[in-house]
Amino acid sequence: MSAALLVARVGSADDLLALARAARELGFATLDAHAPHTVEGLGEALALPPSPVRSLMLVGGLGAAAAIFAYQYWTSVHGYPINSGGRPLNSWPAFLFATFETGVLGAALAGFTGFLWSCGLPRPSHPFFEAAAARAVTDDGYALTLDPRDPRARIDALDILRTRPEILSVEVIG
Template sequence: MATPSTPPTYGLAASFSSPDDLVRVVRLARAAGYRQMDAYTPMPVHGLAEALDLPPSRLPWGVLGGGITGMLVGIGLQSYTTIVLYPMNVGGRPLFSWPSFVPVTFELTILCAALVAVGGMIWRNGLPEPHHPIFNAPGFERASTDRFFLCIEATDPRFDAAATRRFLETAGAEEVQDVAR
């Protein structure tokens, strides 16, 4: 029971031993109008992103941008150095010998795209983040082994310590616990 004297909680964590139960309860919670929530699972769970209605990641666009940047850097670097900075006449062949620039351009395209894919994923996920309130949930260390968690956060406008707890229990959570901030 949240009274003004108790420290504000981060939210309520429901836990499950089956990923199917988790997805089902996430759907129910969405239907009940909860929006500020996140699920924590030991592996990617099929259907969970859809149940939480997560928008499609914009990472692919970033990776495309990274690839194009790498490609332009590759073409630019090789053209500028072989035409302007260090022109070398080999048997009268053209200085802009683009077919021989293909391998390096290709490698730089891949390199920059891959760096954006990894860096973008880490950055957009807000990592590294050494501490997060969800780690206060009792038994959360099993979230990286065999336990599936759903945390409805106290910032949700529909959050009410008692009602939300009752909702999660009736929906089929095996355990519901307060998460200290």
């Protein structure tokens, strides 16, 4: 059985930032913010780790480029060698166009896949969607989801959150 999620609804983006900073200072390890638009500074307030998508794109692009280059080299030198105009069989400038295009394609596919993986998608259901605040977030509301891992924090979290002036409502899900 998973721990209960606490969903705190606030009225503005500034309140969401203030609540995220306060919750991080109070020791909530797992935080998630929900807003209808991008809120500047929210990633720093939640202390999110850096995204792995850039490194995945680099590895995917370089891997795809190396694979297509090796395939072209093997095809030209070993698989089906044709002496065309006295040029060497491993004439690498002829391989660059396909190498570049395949590298870009590999990076794009790795980035898209890495983005979905890092977001936890596809996920058909999440406990947050059971909250009344979830319906407001899609329009004009802001919410912060807290997942207290410490049993003592779970008991005190509602009292702590209810004392914050910017919170409109607090729900317990799960």
